[in-house]
Amino acid sequence: DKTQDIFRKFKLQVEDVQGRHCLTNFHGMDLTHDKLCGMVLKWQSTIEAHVDVKTTDGYTLRFFVIAFTKKQEDQKSHAYAQTTRIKKLRAEIVEVVQREVARCDLKSVVQKLIPDSIGQDAMNEASSIFPLSxxxxxxxxxxxxxxxxxxxxxxxxSEGKADEFGEGVPRPDHYEPPVVDAV
Incomplete structure (x- = not known):
């Protein structure tokens, strides 16, 4: 379902302009405010980690990862993790991000960010320390x-097809854009 992946905002920076075409490059990624607020719940621990990683093509990226604990089957009220476990979880998440990003170029890092496979790998490996939701x-x-x-x-x-342009928007006959007084 495509509606589940609309909470990621990718920032692109224009590197060069060729005629009417802007050549852009990756400049950052963020989650929407609604998604972040919807994930934070009561009765669970929040683990935040950040790490600076250098890609194979020379980019230095700073990753911020957020994770949440979940209750085990025998728990009733809350799913708080002890501080030592939170430190171990944070170290494991940092290690996974470094391993996944340091051996890739920027293009493949962006390809991993779109489905968030880095976050899934971090969750799968860190769940052995404490269950993560x-x-x-x-x-x-x-x-x-x-x-x-x-x-x-x-x-x-150039890897995209030359005919991969957006679709034209049908306009009424004799369409004239409105005159603007000031810019």
């Missing part, structure tokens, strides 16, 4: 990027 990459920032290489950006954009 979910783990998501909450935010990604680009801290450093290599010098602008136009060939690499063109390579990113």
């Amino acid at each position: 979910g783990a998501l990459v909450r935010k990604v920032k680009v801290l450093k990027k290599p010098k602008l290489d136009l060939g690499r950006i063109l390579e990113l954009h």
